[in-house]
Amino acid sequence: MTKHITAAELVGIVGNPIIWRKSKFSGSGNNCVEFADLTQTHLKKIAIRDSKDPDGPVLLVSPEASAAFVAFAATFPV
Structure with missing residues (x-):
């Protein structure tokens, strides 16, 4: 199951700063998705x-x- 929340809500739920990462292939632009490991x-x-x-x-x-x-994403050329 998935759930949408805002970044501010997530910080409040986790209670710690969240470290966001993006692919090294994304360059310096902001045209990508970022991941945070909350496992x-x-x-x-x-x-x-x-x-x-x-x-x-x-x-x-x-x-x-x-x-x-x-x-799945890795199956596409960079």
């Missing part, structure tokens, strides 16, 4: 957000769903 928190999820809208909605997915997405 060590009580949420046990991966958070995904649009780098152009860091205060916007965040998608929480299972680690398995995140791995499937990354594997």
